[in-house]
Amino acid sequence: MSEYITKSFNNSESGKFLFDKEKYSSSIHCVYYSTYQILLYIINYKLKDEWNSFQDRKYAESLNNKNSKEESHNLTISFIKENIINTNEVFGRLFHQQIGVLKRHRHTADYKEDVIDFKTATISLSLSNTINEKLIKHFELL
Amino acid sequence: MKSKTFILKKIKDLANAIPQLTIRYEYDQSCDSHFVEVSPINEFESNEKYIILEKEISLEFINLFPFDILTFISEKDGIVLECPIIIKAKSKSKEINKKFDLEDIISTLFKDYSVDWPNTSFEKIQNPEVYTIADTALEIVKIDYDFDSMDNDYPLAA
Numbered sequence: 001m002s003e004y005i006t007k008s009f010n011n012s013e014s015g016k017f018l019f020d021k022e023k024y025s026s027s028i029h030c031v032y033y034s035t036y037q038i039l040l041y042i043i044n045y046k047l048k049d050e051w052n053s054f055q056d057r058k059y060a061e062s063l064n065n066k067n068s069k070e071e072s073h074n075l076t077i078s079f080i081k082e083n084i085i086n087t088n089e090v091f092g093r094l095f096h097q098q099i100g101v102l103k104r105h106r107h108t109a110d111y112k113e114d115v116i117d118f119k120t121a122t123i124s125l126s127l128s129n130t131i132n133e134k135l136i137k138h139f140e141l142l
Numbered sequence: 143m144k145s146k147t148f149i150l151k152k153i154k155d156l157a158n159a160i161p162q163l164t165i166r167y168e169y170d171q172s173c174d175s176h177f178v179e180v181s182p183i184n185e186f187e188s189n190e191k192y193i194i195l196e197k198e199i200s201l202e203f204i205n206l207f208p209f210d211i212l213t214f215i216s217e218k219d220g221i222v223l224e225c226p227i228i229i230k231a232k233s234k235s236k237e238i239n240k241k242f243d244l245e246d247i248i249s250t251l252f253k254d255y256s257v258d259w260p261n262t263s264f265e266k267i268q269n270p271e272v273y274t275i276a277d278t279a280l281e282i283v284k285i286d287y288d289f290d291s292m293d294n295d296y297p298l299a300a
Contacts, residue, residue, distance in 0.1 A: 058208045078208040100213025107173040
């Protein structure tokens with residue numbers, strides 16, 4: 001099994017462990033990265049050529065843009081979103097919505113002063129689990 | 143065009159295309175994420191026209207702004223928008239205004255008379271039962287967003 005997938009499973013397990021210990025912010029951090037590591041596996045093994053082409057094109061366009069940004073997570077997510085929306089509309093819409101919410105919760109958990117409560121952590125764990133399962137099925141990762 | 147300008151224009155078009163929608167928009171600058179909350183929930187979940195338009199906007203946005211994230215959400219998603227811009231269809235306000243349409247009121251009061259309306263508007267004067275014909279149309283209050291000045295993008299880490 002790929003090391004990305006192993007890391008993803010470990011982060012998912014750690015997220016659940018931390019959730020049970022009521023370490024909600026850390027729990028969200030782990031499950032977000034569990035999902036992100038699956039995306040990394042996809043761009044490195046399943047859609048490598050498409051990803052390289054997309055990445056080259058978007059970074060080149062970005063250099064010509066005075067407001068250029070280099071938010072690598074967003075670029076990865078955008079690429080996967082586009083691919084799924086064009087191949088499976090129902091999952092594409094679900095992924096589009098859920099990954100944005102999960103990323104927002106992770107950002108709040110890691111960088112903001114806000115208290116992360118039981119409800120937000122529960123939602124995040126559920127989102128990560130759902131996305132992971134559907135990504136594995138859609139891209140036939142296992 | 144900047145990402146906020148693009149989204150504001152698109153969601154304004156969306157609200158006009160599907161007048162029953164209420165849309166709340168917020169940009170989270172710290173993670174370059176845009177949230178568009180669409181209500182009522184049943185329209186968000188099952189209005190086919192809405193779903194098609196959402197897909198078109200999403201793909202266009204990815205193509206133009208791949209370093210930003212645009213997420214369409216509903217109230218169920220538990221995202222708290224702290225200071226959203228609220229966008230509703232123009233036709234909604236027209237419906238509300240119609241309740242107070244003076245032409246309708248006067249037509250009812252003078253239903254036995256023929257009234258020629260073109261180029262004529264009415265103003266209510268102090269006595270609530272009396273209306274007078276005015277030469278000029280009533281002023282319309284319009285709020286214009288200065289889209290470009292609202293867009294301040296700062297490069298930030300993930």
